[in-house]
Amino acid sequence: MDALPDHMRPERSFQGFILALQRFWAEQGCVILQPYDMEMGAGTFHPATTLRALGPKPWNAAYVQPSRRPKDGRYGENPNRLQHYYQFQVIMKPSPPNLQELYLKSLAAIGIDAAVHDIRFVEDDWESPTLGAWGLGWECWCDGMEVSQFTYFQQVAGVECAPVAGELTYGLERLAMYVQGVDRVYDLNFNGREGAEKVTYGDVFLQAEQEYSRHNFEYADTAMLFEQFRMAEEACRKYLASGWREGGNQKKEHLMALPAYDQCIKASHVFNLLDARGVISVTERQSYIGRVRDLAKACGEAWIHTETGRAV
Amino acid sequence: MPDLLLELFSEEIPARMQAKAADDLRRMVTDKLVAEGLVYEGAKAFATPRRLALTVRGIPARQPDLKTERRGPKIGAPDAAVQGFLKATGLKSLDEAKIQKDAKGDFYIALIEKPGRAAIDVIAEILPVIIRTFPWPKSMRWGARSAKSGSLAWVRPLHAVTATFGLETEEPDVVKFSVDGIEAAQTTYGHRFMRPARSRCAVSRITRPSCSTPRSCSIPSDARIRS
Numbered sequence: 001m002d003a004l005p006d007h008m009r010p011e012r013s014f015q016g017f018i019l020a021l022q023r024f025w026a027e028q029g030c031v032i033l034q035p036y037d038m039e040m041g042a043g044t045f046h047p048a049t050t051l052r053a054l055g056p057k058p059w060n061a062a063y064v065q066p067s068r069r070p071k072d073g074r075y076g077e078n079p080n081r082l083q084h085y086y087q088f089q090v091i092m093k094p095s096p097p098n099l100q101e102l103y104l105k106s107l108a109a110i111g112i113d114a115a116v117h118d119i120r121f122v123e124d125d126w127e128s129p130t131l132g133a134w135g136l137g138w139e140c141w142c143d144g145m146e147v148s149q150f151t152y153f154q155q156v157a158g159v160e161c162a163p164v165a166g167e168l169t170y171g172l173e174r175l176a177m178y179v180q181g182v183d184r185v186y187d188l189n190f191n192g193r194e195g196a197e198k199v200t201y202g203d204v205f206l207q208a209e210q211e212y213s214r215h216n217f218e219y220a221d222t223a224m225l226f227e228q229f230r231m232a233e234e235a236c237r238k239y240l241a242s243g244w245r246e247g248g249n250q251k252k253e254h255l256m257a258l259p260a261y262d263q264c265i266k267a268s269h270v271f272n273l274l275d276a277r278g279v280i281s282v283t284e285r286q287s288y289i290g291r292v293r294d295l296a297k298a299c300g301e302a303w304i305h306t307e308t309g310r311a312v
Numbered sequence: 313m314p315d316l317l318l319e320l321f322s323e324e325i326p327a328r329m330q331a332k333a334a335d336d337l338r339r340m341v342t343d344k345l346v347a348e349g350l351v352y353e354g355a356k357a358f359a360t361p362r363r364l365a366l367t368v369r370g371i372p373a374r375q376p377d378l379k380t381e382r383r384g385p386k387i388g389a390p391d392a393a394v395q396g397f398l399k400a401t402g403l404k405s406l407d408e409a410k411i412q413k414d415a416k417g418d419f420y421i422a423l424i425e426k427p428g429r430a431a432i433d434v435i436a437e438i439l440p441v442i443i444r445t446f447p448w449p450k451s452m453r454w455g456a457r458s459a460k461s462g463s464l465a466w467v468r469p470l471h472a473v474t475a476t477f478g479l480e481t482e483e484p485d486v487v488k489f490s491v492d493g494i495e496a497a498q499t500t501y502g503h504r505f506m507r508p509a510r511s512r513c514a515v516s517r518i519t520r521p522s523c524s525t526p527r528s529c530s531i532p533s534d535a536r537i538r539s
C-alpha cells in the first residue's frame with residue numbers, strides 16, 4: 001500500500017477506495033468480478049451471488065455492482081440517497097468462521113479504524129421477497145449510519161443453502177463520505193486530484209440523478225414497461241421450459257438457467273420502475289412481487305441441475 | 313460445594329433477545345440440575361451482545377444415591393417369571409430379594425441401589441442437549457458444517473463454549489462435552505474492540521463483570537460499550 005500514489009489512496013479518491021476494497025478481498029482469495037451488465041436493485045441479484053449461493057461447491061467472489069433503486073431518486077437533492085449507487089459485494093461459500101473479522105479488517109484497509117469509529121452489528125433479518133430469499137445477520141453501522149449489510153444466507157431462490165454463504169454488501173458512497181469527511185455524496189473526490197484536475201462524484205453523477213429522477217417518477221413510459229414485464233416473464237418461462245434435458249444416469253439436467261435468470265432480473269427492474277411511477281396499486285404490488293419470485297424460484301431450481309450448481 | 317460457570321460465545325445476539333436468552337439459559341440449566349437431584353444454592357445469568365453466561369453456585373459434587381424398590385413375581389411363580397425378574401433387576405439369585413406380604417399373597421421385592429454420579433458428568437450430558445434445543449425466536453445455520461443436515465442452529469454463529477466446574481478456592485475442571493464440533497474449554501475472548509485478547513476463565517471470579525488479570529477475567533462486560 002505504501003507504493004500507492006497519493007491520488008489513489010482510499011481516503012483521497014472514490015476510485016482508490018474501490019480499488020483498496022478489491023485488493024483486500026483479492027488477498028482473501030476472492031475472484032474479483034466486474035459488474036453484471038444489467039440493471040438491478042442490488043448486488044445480490046448478480047448471478048454470482050443469487051445462483052452461485054446455491055449448491056455445495058465453494059465460491060468466493062467480490063465485485064462492484066451499480067444498483068438502481070428508482071424510488072430512491074431525489075433529483076440530486078438528498079446528501080446520501082441516490083437512485084443509482086454502487087454496492088460492493090462479497091460472497092463467501094461456505095461462510096468462513098472469521099467473516100466478521102475479515103469485514104472489520106476490510107474497513108481498516110479503507111481507512112476506517114474500529115478503535116476510533118463506533119462500529120456496530122445491529123440485528124437485521126434480511127429478506128428479499130422478489131428473490132425468494134432470506135438470511136440472518138446485521139446492518140453494520142458506522143457512527144450511527146448504516147454502511148453495510150451482513151447476511152448469512154439461509155435460503156435463496158426458494159432453495160435451502162447448504163452450505164450457507166456469507167454475503168457482505170457495502171454502500172460505497174456512504175462509506176467513502178466517512179473516509180473523505182464530506183457531508184454530501186456529490187462532494188466526494190472521485191479521482192483524487194486537486195484544483196483544476198479534480199473530478200467530483202457530482203461532476204460524474206449529479207446530472208444523471210436529476211434526469212433519472214424525472215424519468216423514474218414522471219416520464220418513464222408505463223405502457224412500454226408493462227409490456228416489457230410481460231415479455232420478460234414469458235421469455236423466462238420459455239427458456240426454462242426449453243432448457244431441461246434427460247442427462248446421464250436418468251438425471252435431469254438444465255442447459256439454460258443463466259439466460260432464463262437474466263429475464264428474471266429484467267422483470268424485477270421493470271417492476272421497480274413501474275412501482276416508482278406509482279402505477280401499481282397496493283394489491284397488484286403483491287402479485288407482481290409474487291410473479292418475480294416465481295421466476296426466481298424456477299431459475300434456482302434449474303440452476304441446481306446445471307454443471308456448476310448441482311451436487312457433485 | 314462446587315460452582316458451575318458456563319459461557320456461550322457467539323457473534324452479535326440481537327439486542328431484543330439477550331435478556332430473555334439469559335433467563336432461558338438459567339431456567340433450563342437449573343431445572344435440569346434439580347431434576348437430576350442436584351439442588352444448588354443460587355444461579356445468575358448474564359448477557360452481552362456476544363455472550364450468554366451463567367453461574368450456578370453450590371452444586372453438590374455428586375448426585376445422591378437412589379434407592380428404589382421393584383416388585384417381582386409371587387413366591388412359587390413359574391421359573392420364566394423369576395428369571396425375568398432377576399434379569400431386569402440385576403439380582404444374582406432370589407436370596408438377594410426381600411419378601412413382602414399383602415392381601416394377594418407373598419411377593420419378591422428387589423431393592424435397587426443406584427449410586428449417584430459425579431455432578432460434572434451429569435452436567436456434561438445436560439449442557440449439549442440444552443444448547444441444541446435452546447428456544448431462540450429465530451436461529452440460523454452457518455459455515456462448512458451447514459452443508460450437512462442436523463448441524464447446530466444458533467441465533468448467530470456460535471464460536472466457543474466455556475464450561476468449568478469446581479470449588480471457588482481451587483482451579484476448576486473443564487466440563488467435557490462438545491456440540492457440533494465446538495469443544496467446551498476454558499478460554500474466552502475479550503471485547504471485539506476494547507480488549508480483544510484471549511483469557512482463561514476461572515469460576516471463582518465470575519462476580520466481577522470486568523477484568524484486570526487473565527486469571528480474574530471471566531466475563532468482560534461489553535454490553536455497555538458497543539455491540
Ligand SMILES: Nc1ncnc2c1ncn2[C@@H]1O[C@H](COP(=O)(O)OP(=O)(O)OP(=O)(O)O)[C@@H](O)[C@H]1O
Pocket residue numbers: 042069072080081082083085087146147148149169170171172173174
Ligand atoms: N439509495 C441509496 N443510496 C446510497 N446508498 C444506499 C442506498 N440504499 C442503500 N444504500 C447503502 O447500501 C448498503 C447496502 O444496501 P441494502 O440493500 O442493505 O440497503 P437498504 O436501504 O437496507 O435496503 P434493503 O432494505 O432493500 O436491504 C446500505 O447499507 C446502505 O449504506
Ligand SMILES: [Mg+2]
Pocket residue numbers: 124139146148149
Ligand atoms: Mg439494509
